[in-house]
Amino acid sequence: xxxxxxxxxxxxxxxxxxxxxxxxxxxxxxxxxxxxxxxxxxxxxxxxxxxxxxxxxxxxxxxxxxxxxxxxxxxxxxxxxxxxxxxxxxxxxxxxxxxxxxxxxxxxxxxxxxxxxxxxxxxxxxxxxxxxxxxxxxxxxxxxxxxxxxxxxxxxxxxxxxxxxxxxxxxxxxxxxxxxxxxxxxxxxxxxxxxxxxxxxxxxxxxxxxxxxxxxxxxxxxxxxxxxxxxxxxxxxxxxxxxxxxxxxxxxxxxxxxxxxxxxxxxxxxxxxxxxxxxxxxxxxxxxxxxxxxxxxxxxxxxxxxxxxxxxxxxxxxxxxxxxxxxxxxxxxxxxxxxxxxxxxxxxxxxxxxxxxxxxxxxxxxxxxxxxxxxxxxxxxxxxxxxxxxxxxxxxxxxxxxxxxxxxxxxxxxxxxxxxxxxxxxxxxxxxxxxxxxxxxxxxxxxxxxxxxxxxxxxxxxxxxxxxxxxxxxxxxxxxxxxxxxxxxxxxxxxxxxxxxxxxxxxxxx
Amino acid sequence: xxxxxxxxxxxxxxxxxxxxxxxxxxxxxxxxxxxxxxxxxxxxxxxxxxxxxxxxxxxxxxxxxxxxxxxxxxxxxxxxxxxxxxxxxxxxxxxxxxxxxxxxxxxxxxxxxxxxxxxxxxxxxxxxxxxxxxxxxxxxxxxxxxxxxxxxxxxxxxxxxxxxxxxxxxxxxxxxxxxxxxxxxxxxxxxxxxxxxxxxxxxxxxxxxxxxxxxxxxxxxxxxxxxxxxxxxxxxxxxxxxxxxxxxxxxxxxxxxxxxxxxxxxxxxxxxxxxxxxxxxxxxxxxxxxxxxxxxxxxxxxxxxxxxxxxxxxxxxxxx
Numbered sequence: 001x002x003x004x005x006x007x008x009x010x011x012x013x014x015x016x017x018x019x020x021x022x023x024x025x026x027x028x029x030x031x032x033x034x035x036x037x038x039x040x041x042x043x044x045x046x047x048x049x050x051x052x053x054x055x056x057x058x059x060x061x062x063x064x065x066x067x068x069x070x071x072x073x074x075x076x077x078x079x080x081x082x083x084x085x086x087x088x089x090x091x092x093x094x095x096x097x098x099x100x101x102x103x104x105x106x107x108x109x110x111x112x113x114x115x116x117x118x119x120x121x122x123x124x125x126x127x128x129x130x131x132x133x134x135x136x137x138x139x140x141x142x143x144x145x146x147x148x149x150x151x152x153x154x155x156x157x158x159x160x161x162x163x164x165x166x167x168x169x170x171x172x173x174x175x176x177x178x179x180x181x182x183x184x185x186x187x188x189x190x191x192x193x194x195x196x197x198x199x200x201x202x203x204x205x206x207x208x209x210x211x212x213x214x215x216x217x218x219x220x221x222x223x224x225x226x227x228x229x230x231x232x233x234x235x236x237x238x239x240x241x242x243x244x245x246x247x248x249x250x251x252x253x254x255x256x257x258x259x260x261x262x263x264x265x266x267x268x269x270x271x272x273x274x275x276x277x278x279x280x281x282x283x284x285x286x287x288x289x290x291x292x293x294x295x296x297x298x299x300x301x302x303x304x305x306x307x308x309x310x311x312x313x314x315x316x317x318x319x320x321x322x323x324x325x326x327x328x329x330x331x332x333x334x335x336x337x338x339x340x341x342x343x344x345x346x347x348x349x350x351x352x353x354x355x356x357x358x359x360x361x362x363x364x365x366x367x368x369x370x371x372x373x374x375x376x377x378x379x380x381x382x383x384x385x386x387x388x389x390x391x392x393x394x395x396x397x398x399x400x401x402x403x404x405x406x407x408x409x410x411x412x413x414x415x416x417x418x419x420x421x422x423x424x425x426x427x428x429x430x431x432x433x434x435x436x437x438x439x440x441x442x443x444x445x446x447x448x449x450x451x452x453x454x455x456x457x458x459x460x461x462x463x464x465x466x467x468x469x470x471x472x473x474x475x476x477x478x479x480x481x482x483x484x485x486x487x488x489x490x491x492x493x494x495x496x497x498x499x500x501x502x503x504x505x506x507x508x509x510x
Numbered sequence: 511x512x513x514x515x516x517x518x519x520x521x522x523x524x525x526x527x528x529x530x531x532x533x534x535x536x537x538x539x540x541x542x543x544x545x546x547x548x549x550x551x552x553x554x555x556x557x558x559x560x561x562x563x564x565x566x567x568x569x570x571x572x573x574x575x576x577x578x579x580x581x582x583x584x585x586x587x588x589x590x591x592x593x594x595x596x597x598x599x600x601x602x603x604x605x606x607x608x609x610x611x612x613x614x615x616x617x618x619x620x621x622x623x624x625x626x627x628x629x630x631x632x633x634x635x636x637x638x639x640x641x642x643x644x645x646x647x648x649x650x651x652x653x654x655x656x657x658x659x660x661x662x663x664x665x666x667x668x669x670x671x672x673x674x675x676x677x678x679x680x681x682x683x684x685x686x687x688x689x690x691x692x693x694x695x696x697x698x699x700x701x702x703x704x705x706x707x708x709x710x711x712x713x714x715x716x717x718x719x720x721x722x723x724x725x726x727x728x729x730x731x732x733x734x735x736x737x738x739x740x741x742x743x744x745x746x747x748x749x750x751x752x753x754x755x756x757x758x759x760x761x762x763x764x765x766x767x768x769x770x771x772x773x774x775x776x777x778x779x780x781x782x783x784x785x786x787x788x789x790x791x792x793x794x795x796x797x798x799x800x801x802x803x804x805x806x807x808x809x810x811x812x813x814x815x816x817x818x819x820x821x822x823x824x825x826x827x828x829x830x
Contacts, residue, residue: 074703074704074706075706078706086704090698090700090701090704091698091701092697092701094693094697095697099690100701103690103691103694103705103707104691104702104705104707106687106690108687115681117681117685117686118685118686118687118690159705
């Protein structure tokens with residue numbers, strides 16, 4: 001940890017409508033874990049993307065190993081031993097782990113000394129050895145689509161190591177991981193540092209930075225605020241710099257006043273695509289003015305539960321009753337009319353029409369109501385009015401306002417748009433599925449406030465999350481789903497995080 | 511009669527198969543290819559032109575025009591396919607639209623050119639190049655085996671050619687670096703790009719190969735089904751091979767199986783009509799058999815089949 005391996009000197013980068021990086025200068029030392037902290041849209045991804053050759057700076061210089069470099073493409077970054085794990089993994093889903101890793105650098109042997117072929121035996125051996133050396137458990141012959149997110153991430157890391165990358169960039173690596181997976185991921189990072197690698201970690205999770213990082217750069221609205229030594233800085237201090245003002249980490253809430261039962265789920269059973277019972281005879285009730293939070297490790301039936309209550313999937317057994325009406329077999333349209341709002345986990349495929357404008361995305365659920373259309377003719381003036389109202393009220397930032405194509409917006413703002421649309425319907429039941437996945441602390445806080453506000457308005461709120469902090473921040477009642485069954489329902493005040501964790505792992509059952 | 515079914519079935523299945531392999535190359539690289547029909551027609555056109563021209567030089571009894579015609583069909587089909595690649599890869603046009611346009615363009619341009627060439631080169635006004643049917647080979651010994659012997663009886667030379675080409679193409683697709691990269695481009699071009707692979711180049715070559723292989727198919731049909739090149743070459747065999755490759759789940763060996771089913775359905779149907787002594791107009795009825803079969807098979811199998819994930823998606827480096 002002596003000489004700087006990467007230096008950003010006065011980097012400026014502009015995009016239409018915004019300055020993503022404004023005169024940013026910092027240097028990263030060899031062999032350290034360097035975190036870049038900031039809210040969504042603070043410019044941290046942009047900054048680091050330039051090091052990986054995805055964009056070129058409009059002003060300033062990038063120096064690598066004491067040499068000024070024009071990093072014009074990821075391929076060039078590769079030649080400088082710079083590797084990056086993107087937020088959305090770049091893996092070929094029907095290939096094996098080893099095939100993915102060697103892709104582009106395939107070991108070749110020759111049949112009868114002349115006919116070349118890809119030597120997968122050698123590839124498998126090499127990958128097994130590499131994963132052994134860095135303690136990254138993967139089986140080289142597994143096919144990617146059968147693997148969970150955490151394993152795929154390890155494949156991405158191995159891809160960089162196979163290419164002998166020395167500078168490893170991680171863009172929001174823990175956004176998709178469960179608490180246990182995050183633990184082991186942080187261990188992996190420490191192992192890589194011990195192996196002499198330099199790690200650049202883009203994140204907005206203070207706890208992770210505190211746990212592993214050596215130094216931390218804090219960015220806000222394109223500007224570098226400060227570079228701190230993590231050991232001596234407090235999380236409060238870092239959070240304050242990141243957001244630009246004081247924030248408190250627990251959402252303030254008034255005591256709950258439960259009303260009548262709004263949602264009554266009775267013995268609900270849902271089969272997944274493979275015909276397997278993903279939700280097994282689940283029963284619970286949610287009252288008006290109650291946040292009912294379902295905790296659980298990813299893949300235990302949460303998606304199917306939410307989709308079936310929202311009407312996207314037909315349950316194979318049981319009943320869903322909303323305000324006394326049986327909506328089990330109703331269509332999605334009838335669910336909307338009955339008063340179910342849904343913030344889905346899959347923002348891109350379920351939540352938004354990515355190629356529509358932001359303005360066009362807001363009325364998606366109500367476009368057929370008299371407000372937005374008369375006699376099949378669309379009232380665009382109303383679209384615009386709604387768009388202006390919601391973007392202002394929910395602070396949705398985008399380059400061209402309502403005319404921005406949804407695809408071009410940042411993940412945080414896409415999520416804000418969905419939440420704004422759903423909350424604005426003021427329905428008796430609102431389902432939040434992983435509402436803050438991949439969002440920064442400021443945005444998370446904001447969304448939690450909305451969740452509690454919905455409760456206070458008298459809505460029944462179903463919150464499904466992998467994040468225990470989120471659950472305990474918002475919940476009045478905590479339920480734990482494990483392997484398709486709810487094995488614990490308890491008032492939030494009567495259960496601890498640790499205890500919930502045990503139910504989540506299936507160690508404890510009620 | 512069984513011999514006839516096998517002989518005719520194979521001579522129809524194999525050209526279909528080589529064209530399906532071409533389609534697999536294109537589609538596994540991520541480029542939707544509805545243009546096989548046009549590729550095979552254009553390939554057959556260039557090959558037939560070469561054959562007619564060369565037989566004027568080498569004499570009608572020479573084998574040179576026959577084999578040269580396949581080489582020219584490969585070149586012609588490939589060059590024509592590059593137009594599809596140009597539209598889909600470079601100009602990022604809609605691949606379905608481009609495919610349909612290629613088919614129409616092939617049909618119109620080759621009909622026109624055939625007439626013009628006949629007028630100015632050969633001094634007649636026909637709209638076809640007469641080729642004559644290909645000679646056939648019977649392998650001694652093997653063909654004497656009961657029932658299966660028919661496989662080795664009365665084979666067109668192009669059938670052997672196709673089997674050799676198919677074996678090579680199988681090896682390239684599943685065993686070589688290029689094949690591995692090609693299949694990666696069809697599943698996730700972004701990851702291929704991140705691995706330093708030039709997605710555009712891989713796809714262009716894949717479409718070129720599909721044109722070359724279709725050229726072989728078109729030439730084979732010209733030498734077997736019709737014994738000439740005329741606009742009748744556009745009978746929908748290209749679409750049939752697309753059905754075969756879908757039915758074969760975008761893999762080469764299952765596609766061969768599908769092609770054999772189509773081929774035997776056709777030859778079997780013809781045999782039945784002959785046996786029953788029905789008028790030959792019923793042969794047209796039999797010709798729809800492979801298509802009816804296609805519909806049925808697709809109903810039952812398409813649910814389990816999965817197309818390459820990035821198929822038909824325009825790849826733009828800059829987009830996320």
